Amino acid sequence: MKRRDFLMAGGSLAALAALSARLPAFAQDTGAAIEKPSLTLGVGGKPLLYYLPLTIAERQGFFEEEGLTVAINDFGGGAKSLQALVGGSVDVVTGAYEHTLRMQHRGQDIRAVADLGRFPGITIAVRSALKDEIKTIADLKGRTMGVTAPGSSTALMLQYALVKAGLKPDDVSLVGIGGGTSAVAAVKRGEIAGLSHLDPVTSRLEVDGDIVPLIDTRTEEGTRELFGGTNPAATVYLRHDFVEANPVTTQRIVNAFLKSLAWLQTATPDQVADSVPEDYLFGDREFYKTAFEKARPMYSPDGVITEDGFQSMLSMLKTLEPDEFGSADLTFAQTFDPRFVTAAKG
Numbered sequence: 001m002k003r004r005d006f007l008m009a010g011g012s013l014a015a016l017a018a019l020s021a022r023l024p025a026f027a028q029d030t031g032a033a034i035e036k037p038s039l040t041l042g043v044g045g046k047p048l049l050y051y052l053p054l055t056i057a058e059r060q061g062f063f064e065e066e067g068l069t070v071a072i073n074d075f076g077g078g079a080k081s082l083q084a085l086v087g088g089s090v091d092v093v094t095g096a097y098e099h100t101l102r103m104q105h106r107g108q109d110i111r112a113v114a115d116l117g118r119f120p121g122i123t124i125a126v127r128s129a130l131k132d133e134i135k136t137i138a139d140l141k142g143r144t145m146g147v148t149a150p151g152s153s154t155a156l157m158l159q160y161a162l163v164k165a166g167l168k169p170d171d172v173s174l175v176g177i178g179g180g181t182s183a184v185a186a187v188k189r190g191e192i193a194g195l196s197h198l199d200p201v202t203s204r205l206e207v208d209g210d211i212v213p214l215i216d217t218r219t220e221e222g223t224r225e226l227f228g229g230t231n232p233a234a235t236v237y238l239r240h241d242f243v244e245a246n247p248v249t250t251q252r253i254v255n256a257f258l259k260s261l262a263w264l265q266t267a268t269p270d271q272v273a274d275s276v277p278e279d280y281l282f283g284d285r286e287f288y289k290t291a292f293e294k295a296r297p298m299y300s301p302d303g304v305i306t307e308d309g310f311q312s313m314l315s316m317l318k319t320l321e322p323d324e325f326g327s328a329d330l331t332f333a334q335t336f337d338p339r340f341v342t343a344a345k346g
Contacts, residue, residue, distance in 0.1 A: 035246040038069045039253070042081035042090035045148050045179025046074040047280045049199040049295040050234050052272070053116045054094045057260040059275045065259070066252035076178055077149020085110065091242060092253060096153035097232040097305065098313055100335040105328050109240040111337045114254045115305045116261065117233030119223040119298040122157045123202040125211035126194035127187060134193065137165040137214055146177035146186050146195035153233070158196035160320045161215055161226065169320060181282070187211060203291035204282050218294055229312040232305050233298065243337065254340040257303065264299050303341040307332045 043051055054072070057063055063070045075081045078095040085093045086108065093099075094116065103110040124145075126134040134140060140162065147155040159169035177186040183201045186192055187210050194211060195202075199218065205211040216222040223231050236257055243250045264272070269289035273281060281288040310332040317325040 032248045034067050034249050034252060036091065036249045037067055038071075039092060039249070040071045040073060040090045042073050042075060042084045042093045042095070044075045044078035044081045044095060044152060045198070046072065047180045047277075048148075048201070049291060050117060050121050051094055052276075052292070052295070053234070053257055053260040053264060053299065055276055055280075056263055056272075057256045059277075060260065060263060062256040062259040062263075066256045068249075068252055068256065075149075077147075077152035077154075077176060079149055079151030085237075085239065092236065092238045094234055094236055096156075097235045097237075097309070097335070098153060098156060098317070100235070100237050101310075101313055101317060101328075101330055104330055104334045105325065109334075110237055111240050111243070111335055112232075112235035112237040112305060113243065113250060113337050113340050114236040114257050114303040115232050115300040115309075115336075116235060116257065116303075117298050118230060118300050118309075119220060120153065120157055120217040120231055120233045121198055121295060121298040122154055122196055122217050122233075123198070123213050124158055124161055124194070124196045124215040125202060125205070125213040127190065127192075128210055128212055129190070130193055131212045134214075137161050138167060140193065141167055141171045143193035144173040144175055144191075146183060146192040146197065147174050148179050148183070148197065149176040150174050154196045154198065156316075156320070157217070157226075160316050163320055164226070184282075199295045200280070200282060200288060200291040203294060204284075204287065207287055207290075218298055220297065227312050227316060230306065230309045231312045231316070232309040235305070240337070251340050251343060254303070255344050258341065258344050261300055261303060264296070265301060269293055303344075304338070305336040310335060 043054055045051065046055060073090055075084065081093045081095050082099045084090045097112055100110050100112050145158060147158060155174050162169055162171060175192060177183040183195065183197055184204055187195060187205055215226055217226060236253065238250065269292050272292050273285050273288050314330060
Protein backbone atom coordinates (compact mmCIF):
# COMPACT_ATOMS: atom_id res chain seq x y z
CA MET A 1 0.00 0.00 0.00
CA LYS A 2 1.30 3.45 -0.86
CA ARG A 3 2.16 6.08 1.71
CA ARG A 4 -0.64 8.34 0.49
CA ASP A 5 -3.16 5.55 1.12
CA PHE A 6 -2.11 5.39 4.75
CA LEU A 7 -2.19 9.11 5.29
CA MET A 8 -5.61 9.55 3.75
CA ALA A 9 -7.06 7.56 6.66
CA GLY A 10 -8.31 10.80 8.21
CA GLY A 11 -7.47 14.28 9.42
CA SER A 12 -7.17 17.64 7.75
CA LEU A 13 -5.14 18.30 4.63
CA ALA A 14 -2.86 20.56 6.62
CA ALA A 15 -2.18 17.84 9.17
CA LEU A 16 -1.51 15.30 6.44
CA ALA A 17 0.93 17.66 4.75
CA ALA A 18 2.74 18.15 8.04
CA LEU A 19 3.02 14.41 8.57
CA SER A 20 4.30 13.84 5.06
CA ALA A 21 6.94 16.52 5.55
CA ARG A 22 8.32 14.69 8.56
CA LEU A 23 8.54 11.22 7.02
CA PRO A 24 11.83 11.65 5.14
CA ALA A 25 13.61 12.58 8.38
CA PHE A 26 12.54 9.32 9.97
CA ALA A 27 13.42 7.27 6.93
CA GLN A 28 16.79 8.82 6.15
CA ASP A 29 18.32 10.25 9.32
CA THR A 30 19.33 7.02 11.00
CA GLY A 31 21.85 8.86 13.17
CA ALA A 32 19.30 11.20 14.76
CA ALA A 33 19.55 11.48 18.52
CA ILE A 34 17.19 9.24 20.47
CA GLU A 35 15.26 11.43 22.89
CA LYS A 36 14.57 8.63 25.42
CA PRO A 37 16.88 5.66 24.89
CA SER A 38 15.79 3.94 28.13
CA LEU A 39 12.16 2.88 28.13
CA THR A 40 9.70 0.92 30.22
CA LEU A 41 7.28 -1.28 28.29
CA GLY A 42 4.10 -2.84 29.66
CA VAL A 43 2.57 -6.12 28.53
CA GLY A 44 -0.12 -8.39 29.93
CA GLY A 45 1.04 -12.00 29.67
CA LYS A 46 4.39 -11.94 27.92
CA PRO A 47 4.77 -15.76 27.57
CA LEU A 48 1.66 -15.86 25.36
CA LEU A 49 2.24 -16.34 21.63
CA TYR A 50 0.00 -13.29 21.18
CA TYR A 51 3.04 -11.27 22.35
CA LEU A 52 5.77 -13.35 20.72
CA PRO A 53 6.96 -10.40 18.56
CA LEU A 54 7.91 -8.63 21.79
CA THR A 55 9.89 -11.59 23.11
CA ILE A 56 11.67 -11.95 19.76
CA ALA A 57 12.54 -8.24 19.66
CA GLU A 58 13.98 -8.63 23.15
CA ARG A 59 15.82 -11.92 22.72
CA GLN A 60 17.15 -11.28 19.20
CA GLY A 61 18.59 -7.92 20.25
CA PHE A 62 16.44 -5.79 17.97
CA PHE A 63 15.87 -3.16 20.65
CA GLU A 64 19.61 -2.89 21.23
CA GLU A 65 20.22 -2.62 17.49
CA GLU A 66 17.96 0.43 17.52
CA GLY A 67 19.85 2.00 20.44
CA LEU A 68 17.15 1.26 23.00
CA THR A 69 17.30 -0.18 26.49
CA VAL A 70 13.85 -1.58 27.25
CA ALA A 71 12.69 -2.73 30.68
CA ILE A 72 9.62 -4.96 30.36
CA ASN A 73 6.91 -5.04 33.04
CA ASP A 74 4.65 -8.08 32.66
CA PHE A 75 1.24 -7.47 34.18
CA GLY A 76 -1.56 -9.94 34.85
CA GLY A 77 -3.51 -8.85 31.77
CA GLY A 78 -3.77 -6.25 29.02
CA ALA A 79 -6.12 -3.99 30.98
CA LYS A 80 -3.48 -3.61 33.68
CA SER A 81 -0.75 -2.63 31.23
CA LEU A 82 -3.13 -0.02 29.79
CA GLN A 83 -3.70 1.36 33.29
CA ALA A 84 0.06 1.59 33.75
CA LEU A 85 0.39 3.62 30.53
CA VAL A 86 -2.39 5.99 31.57
CA GLY A 87 -0.82 6.32 35.01
CA GLY A 88 2.61 7.03 33.56
CA SER A 89 4.52 4.08 35.00
CA VAL A 90 5.29 2.69 31.51
CA ASP A 91 6.17 4.51 28.29
CA VAL A 92 4.82 2.08 25.73
CA VAL A 93 2.53 -0.95 25.69
CA THR A 94 2.14 -4.03 23.58
CA GLY A 95 -1.59 -4.61 23.92
CA ALA A 96 -4.93 -5.02 22.21
CA TYR A 97 -5.92 -2.56 19.49
CA GLU A 98 -9.33 -2.28 21.13
CA HIS A 99 -7.73 -0.27 23.94
CA THR A 100 -6.96 2.61 21.58
CA LEU A 101 -10.61 2.94 20.56
CA ARG A 102 -11.77 2.72 24.14
CA MET A 103 -9.36 5.39 25.35
CA GLN A 104 -10.01 7.75 22.43
CA HIS A 105 -13.73 7.54 23.19
CA ARG A 106 -12.90 8.54 26.77
CA GLY A 107 -10.91 11.53 25.58
CA GLN A 108 -7.41 10.10 26.10
CA ASP A 109 -5.17 10.32 23.05
CA ILE A 110 -3.60 6.87 22.86
CA ARG A 111 -2.74 5.50 19.42
CA ALA A 112 -1.23 2.37 17.95
CA VAL A 113 1.93 2.84 15.90
CA ALA A 114 2.34 -0.75 14.67
CA ASP A 115 0.22 -3.87 14.34
CA LEU A 116 1.62 -7.15 15.63
CA GLY A 117 -1.33 -9.47 15.09
CA ARG A 118 -3.82 -9.63 12.19
CA PHE A 119 -6.14 -12.02 14.03
CA PRO A 120 -7.03 -12.15 17.73
CA GLY A 121 -5.58 -15.64 18.18
CA ILE A 122 -8.09 -16.26 20.97
CA THR A 123 -9.88 -19.56 21.46
CA ILE A 124 -13.09 -19.93 23.46
CA ALA A 125 -13.23 -23.50 24.73
CA VAL A 126 -14.92 -25.63 27.38
CA ARG A 127 -13.57 -28.42 29.52
CA SER A 128 -13.87 -31.77 27.78
CA ALA A 129 -15.87 -33.11 30.73
CA LEU A 130 -18.60 -30.57 29.90
CA LYS A 131 -18.68 -30.98 26.12
CA ASP A 132 -22.05 -32.78 26.17
CA GLU A 133 -23.58 -29.99 28.30
CA ILE A 134 -21.97 -27.03 26.55
CA LYS A 135 -22.11 -27.37 22.78
CA THR A 136 -22.63 -23.73 21.80
CA ILE A 137 -21.80 -20.30 23.17
CA ALA A 138 -25.41 -19.92 24.33
CA ASP A 139 -24.93 -22.95 26.59
CA LEU A 140 -22.38 -20.98 28.64
CA LYS A 141 -25.12 -19.04 30.43
CA GLY A 142 -24.63 -19.14 34.19
CA ARG A 143 -21.15 -20.65 33.93
CA THR A 144 -17.78 -19.34 35.10
CA MET A 145 -15.13 -18.86 32.43
CA GLY A 146 -11.46 -18.04 32.73
CA VAL A 147 -9.83 -15.09 30.96
CA THR A 148 -6.35 -13.62 31.24
CA ALA A 149 -7.83 -10.74 33.26
CA PRO A 150 -11.22 -9.00 33.38
CA GLY A 151 -11.24 -6.12 30.89
CA SER A 152 -8.61 -7.72 28.67
CA SER A 153 -9.08 -8.75 25.04
CA THR A 154 -9.81 -12.36 26.02
CA ALA A 155 -12.72 -11.13 28.16
CA LEU A 156 -13.95 -8.73 25.49
CA MET A 157 -14.06 -11.38 22.79
CA LEU A 158 -15.94 -13.82 25.02
CA GLN A 159 -18.49 -11.13 25.89
CA TYR A 160 -18.89 -10.25 22.22
CA ALA A 161 -19.52 -13.89 21.38
CA LEU A 162 -22.13 -14.04 24.15
CA VAL A 163 -24.00 -11.03 22.75
CA LYS A 164 -23.94 -12.48 19.25
CA ALA A 165 -25.42 -15.67 20.69
CA GLY A 166 -28.32 -13.72 22.21
CA LEU A 167 -26.99 -13.49 25.76
CA LYS A 168 -25.92 -10.52 27.87
CA PRO A 169 -22.23 -9.88 28.62
CA ASP A 170 -22.80 -10.59 32.31
CA ASP A 171 -24.63 -13.89 31.74
CA VAL A 172 -21.24 -15.55 32.28
CA SER A 173 -18.98 -14.92 35.28
CA LEU A 174 -15.41 -14.06 34.32
CA VAL A 175 -12.41 -14.85 36.47
CA GLY A 176 -8.81 -13.86 35.80
CA ILE A 177 -6.51 -16.86 35.52
CA GLY A 178 -3.36 -15.19 34.19
CA GLY A 179 -1.42 -15.98 31.07
CA GLY A 180 0.72 -19.03 31.77
CA THR A 181 0.80 -22.19 33.87
CA SER A 182 -1.81 -20.79 36.27
CA ALA A 183 -4.33 -20.79 33.42
CA VAL A 184 -3.58 -24.40 32.54
CA ALA A 185 -3.87 -25.40 36.18
CA ALA A 186 -7.25 -23.66 36.59
CA VAL A 187 -8.72 -25.82 33.82
CA LYS A 188 -7.09 -29.04 34.95
CA ARG A 189 -8.38 -28.55 38.50
CA GLY A 190 -11.92 -28.05 37.19
CA GLU A 191 -12.25 -24.60 38.74
CA ILE A 192 -13.90 -23.14 35.62
CA ALA A 193 -16.21 -24.36 32.89
CA GLY A 194 -13.75 -23.29 30.23
CA LEU A 195 -11.74 -20.35 29.09
CA SER A 196 -11.22 -17.62 26.53
CA HIS A 197 -7.49 -17.65 26.06
CA LEU A 198 -4.43 -17.68 23.87
CA ASP A 199 -1.61 -19.94 22.78
CA PRO A 200 0.40 -21.66 24.10
CA VAL A 201 -2.15 -22.14 26.90
CA THR A 202 -4.96 -23.28 24.60
CA SER A 203 -2.73 -25.57 22.55
CA ARG A 204 -1.34 -27.14 25.73
CA LEU A 205 -4.86 -27.91 26.94
CA GLU A 206 -5.92 -29.15 23.49
CA VAL A 207 -2.96 -31.49 23.21
CA ASP A 208 -3.68 -32.85 26.69
CA GLY A 209 -7.34 -33.42 25.78
CA ASP A 210 -8.61 -31.03 28.46
CA ILE A 211 -10.69 -28.68 26.29
CA VAL A 212 -12.96 -28.61 23.27
CA PRO A 213 -12.94 -25.36 21.24
CA LEU A 214 -16.19 -23.54 20.44
CA ILE A 215 -14.69 -20.55 18.61
CA ASP A 216 -11.14 -20.27 17.26
CA THR A 217 -9.74 -16.96 15.96
CA ARG A 218 -6.21 -18.17 15.34
CA THR A 219 -7.09 -18.27 11.65
CA GLU A 220 -8.57 -15.80 9.20
CA GLU A 221 -11.54 -18.11 8.63
CA GLY A 222 -12.38 -18.28 12.33
CA THR A 223 -11.90 -14.54 12.74
CA ARG A 224 -14.21 -13.70 9.86
CA GLU A 225 -16.80 -16.18 11.11
CA LEU A 226 -17.08 -14.32 14.42
CA PHE A 227 -16.41 -10.73 13.38
CA GLY A 228 -17.39 -10.63 9.72
CA GLY A 229 -13.97 -9.26 8.80
CA THR A 230 -10.42 -8.85 10.01
CA ASN A 231 -9.92 -7.87 13.63
CA PRO A 232 -6.53 -6.45 14.67
CA ALA A 233 -5.14 -7.95 17.82
CA ALA A 234 -1.85 -7.11 19.56
CA THR A 235 -0.42 -3.70 18.71
CA VAL A 236 2.25 -1.31 19.92
CA TYR A 237 0.53 1.74 21.38
CA LEU A 238 1.60 4.92 23.17
CA ARG A 239 0.28 8.21 24.43
CA HIS A 240 0.23 10.63 21.51
CA ASP A 241 1.99 13.34 23.53
CA PHE A 242 4.88 10.91 24.05
CA VAL A 243 5.01 10.22 20.30
CA GLU A 244 5.10 13.91 19.44
CA ALA A 245 7.79 14.65 22.05
CA ASN A 246 9.87 11.58 21.12
CA PRO A 247 9.52 10.93 17.37
CA VAL A 248 12.96 9.34 16.91
CA THR A 249 12.44 7.09 19.93
CA THR A 250 9.06 6.05 18.58
CA GLN A 251 10.57 5.30 15.18
CA ARG A 252 13.23 3.11 16.78
CA ILE A 253 10.57 1.21 18.74
CA VAL A 254 8.62 0.55 15.54
CA ASN A 255 11.80 -0.44 13.68
CA ALA A 256 12.57 -3.07 16.33
CA PHE A 257 9.10 -4.59 16.14
CA LEU A 258 9.11 -4.64 12.33
CA LYS A 259 12.40 -6.52 12.45
CA SER A 260 10.75 -9.00 14.81
CA LEU A 261 7.75 -9.47 12.52
CA ALA A 262 10.03 -10.01 9.52
CA TRP A 263 12.07 -12.55 11.49
CA LEU A 264 8.91 -14.47 12.42
CA GLN A 265 7.80 -14.73 8.79
CA THR A 266 10.74 -16.98 7.92
CA ALA A 267 11.89 -18.45 11.25
CA THR A 268 11.71 -22.20 11.74
CA PRO A 269 9.87 -23.56 14.79
CA ASP A 270 13.23 -24.66 16.18
CA GLN A 271 14.63 -21.14 15.86
CA VAL A 272 11.62 -19.78 17.72
CA ALA A 273 11.89 -22.39 20.46
CA ASP A 274 15.60 -21.60 20.80
CA SER A 275 14.81 -17.89 21.17
CA VAL A 276 12.22 -17.91 23.95
CA PRO A 277 12.94 -18.49 27.66
CA GLU A 278 12.93 -22.13 28.69
CA ASP A 279 9.86 -21.77 30.89
CA TYR A 280 7.79 -20.63 27.89
CA LEU A 281 8.01 -24.16 26.51
CA PHE A 282 5.81 -25.70 29.23
CA GLY A 283 8.44 -28.41 29.56
CA ASP A 284 7.69 -29.70 26.06
CA ARG A 285 9.70 -28.23 23.22
CA GLU A 286 7.87 -30.16 20.47
CA PHE A 287 4.54 -28.99 21.78
CA TYR A 288 5.70 -25.35 21.72
CA LYS A 289 6.87 -25.71 18.13
CA THR A 290 3.44 -27.04 17.15
CA ALA A 291 1.70 -24.20 18.98
CA PHE A 292 3.86 -21.65 17.18
CA GLU A 293 2.99 -23.10 13.78
CA LYS A 294 -0.70 -22.78 14.65
CA ALA A 295 -0.15 -19.17 15.70
CA ARG A 296 2.15 -18.07 12.87
CA PRO A 297 -0.64 -16.94 10.48
CA MET A 298 -1.88 -14.37 12.97
CA TYR A 299 1.30 -12.26 12.97
CA SER A 300 1.18 -9.14 10.84
CA PRO A 301 3.52 -9.26 7.83
CA ASP A 302 3.93 -5.48 7.67
CA GLY A 303 2.80 -3.79 10.89
CA VAL A 304 -0.14 -2.06 9.17
CA ILE A 305 -3.64 -1.74 10.60
CA THR A 306 -6.27 -1.37 7.89
CA GLU A 307 -9.43 0.73 8.03
CA ASP A 308 -11.40 -2.49 7.55
CA GLY A 309 -9.89 -3.73 10.80
CA PHE A 310 -10.81 -0.49 12.56
CA GLN A 311 -14.40 -0.73 11.37
CA SER A 312 -14.61 -4.34 12.54
CA MET A 313 -13.33 -3.39 16.00
CA LEU A 314 -15.66 -0.39 16.27
CA SER A 315 -18.62 -2.55 15.24
CA MET A 316 -17.73 -5.04 17.96
CA LEU A 317 -17.67 -2.33 20.63
CA LYS A 318 -20.96 -0.85 19.43
CA THR A 319 -22.56 -4.30 19.61
CA LEU A 320 -21.08 -5.21 22.97
CA GLU A 321 -21.45 -1.86 24.73
CA PRO A 322 -24.27 0.06 23.00
CA ASP A 323 -24.80 2.42 25.92
CA GLU A 324 -21.21 3.63 25.73
CA PHE A 325 -20.30 3.16 22.08
CA GLY A 326 -23.64 3.27 20.27
CA SER A 327 -23.15 6.90 19.28
CA ALA A 328 -19.33 6.86 19.31
CA ASP A 329 -17.88 9.12 16.63
CA LEU A 330 -14.37 7.78 16.20
CA THR A 331 -12.10 7.92 13.16
CA PHE A 332 -9.45 5.47 12.03
CA ALA A 333 -6.79 8.18 12.25
CA GLN A 334 -7.47 8.63 15.97
CA THR A 335 -6.47 5.03 16.67
CA PHE A 336 -3.54 4.31 14.34
CA ASP A 337 -0.62 6.58 13.44
CA PRO A 338 0.89 5.10 10.24
CA ARG A 339 3.87 7.45 9.92
CA PHE A 340 6.44 5.24 11.57
CA VAL A 341 5.59 1.98 9.78
CA THR A 342 5.57 3.93 6.53
CA ALA A 343 8.90 5.61 7.27
CA ALA A 344 10.56 2.32 8.24
CA LYS A 345 9.89 1.07 4.73
CA GLY A 346 11.62 4.10 3.27
